[in-house]
Amino acid sequence: MILNRPELQFYKAKIEEALDTYLPSSSCAPEIIHAAMRYSVCGGGKRIRGVLTLVACDVAGGRWEDALPAACAVEMIHAYSLIHDDLPCMDDDELRRGKPTNHRVFGEAIALLAGDALLTQGIVTMLDHIPVGLEQAYYQALRELVQASSTQGMIGGQVLDLAAEGKQLTLDALKLIYRWKTGALIRAALRMGGLIGRAEPQVLEALTRYGEALGLAFQITDDLLDLQADQEILGKTVGSDLKKQKATYPAVVGIDEAHRLATEEINRACAALAPLGESGKVLIALAEAVLHRDH
């Protein structure tokens, strides 16, 4: 269990509740698109990104409630990226979070539009719930979220990832892809919480460094799980990276070295939290759980 502390489970529950509120109801027209959005957002998911936003806000000295729309926005944007990633023209995956992928249930056209709509809804959610007195920090958080989702972030990483299929990459080239593809959004999740919590500069810096290392470790463990996980628990097809000849850490440096590098990044993440003292403990626990996750 990654969310291995009661406060992390509490934040996850708050995010689930809020997502249900912020997403249009499946009985609201056009019903099919809202059903498709909810299918991918509400049907499970670890909520790590959203929880990181809330913890970061709390650690920074803010009220987690103020960061709740941002936490939900990052989850919606993550879900949009998964839906588009799973489409036949991209990774062509059939299983996600233990269920058929969005386009297998709703068809490609609705899945495409559900992804578009979740990106849009994430931003609407933030713009519709601006905490009074925090406007400047909040807009800065929104800006970082959208930039992290751009071609200089998540989308750029997906482009490079597609281009790398079947190719032999150096570790540095792969690291850059992971920084963008996975790291940017995790980093933004933490920085959003920090900004909305009005973090002191050294706290924001610590959260940023933690996010960068955690994001990289998270993607390396994702690679390892694709090779070694129990498909039932993982909830997606095991071995699909190999089948698609994806560039991955295990493919470039081997399984043992990949595990060692993930551990190194987790240590780096935890070390970055030193300036936070006691209040960083929950983030350290979360980082350690990432290393041992089974899904």
Add this chain to the structure above:
Amino acid sequence: MILNRPELQFYKAKIEEALDTYLPSSSCAPEIIHAAMRYSVCGGGKRIRGVLTLVACDVAGGRWEDALPAACAVEMIHAYSLIHDDLPCMDDDELRRGKPTNHRVFGEAIALLAGDALLTQGIVTMLDHIPVGLEQAYYQALRELVQASSTQGMIGGQVLDLAAEGKQLTLDALKLIYRWKTGALIRAALRMGGLIGRAEPQVLEALTRYGEALGLAFQITDDLLDLQADQEILGKTVGSDLKKQKATYPAVVGIDEAHRLATEEINRACAALAPLGESGKVLIALAEAVLHRDH
């Protein structure tokens, strides 16, 4: 020519220039995605939505320069919607603005991501260029743009449009689809200009009513062009609505009645501008040109 006044041509030129600045360069990594974005945004287009934003800002008494990022954002979002609309799983179109559609040149995966990236870049563009002193109005404009692009706007219209293929609709049902699919973004283009220009309430109201009628007329003339236009001039495949059994005004009420209803909406649009007096003239000229457009 729809932009039948020198000031409209001037605004169009300013938008072209600014789009070139706001879009990442094709030599910036990952090059392919930026080339794909630019292919669809910079390769022609009437720029009606962006021009409406600048004219509305001017009419409201603001500086058009302040609305330039919003004008470019609405053009990027429009381009994103066209790229996704043209994909094989949606309308499966081969020709757009006289050139092969994005996925025919860059492949489906890059076209999908280029659409995603243009939505993202439109919002980044607005958030990166906030005019000092206009923050509140500007954020309100951004909010309206994103809402107009949501499932209660453009995306919702596309969903209903897909669902309507091969079905016989009532005129009221079709009008609702058009209000969302085409009208919402045109309405938002005008309201953004009005908001950033700090329009008086009755001016903003006039711009809104104008936008709603113009948006509907614009989509009806689109239907008529699909039946009657010269493909060379139109720049997209003629007769494709018929082939896909799309619900259109001519299909529901016939060509003559569709033309009459478009004229009625244009008259309604112009009448809505009465409170603007002399300063509404350029918008009236534009509305009249929409009725007689050939592409």
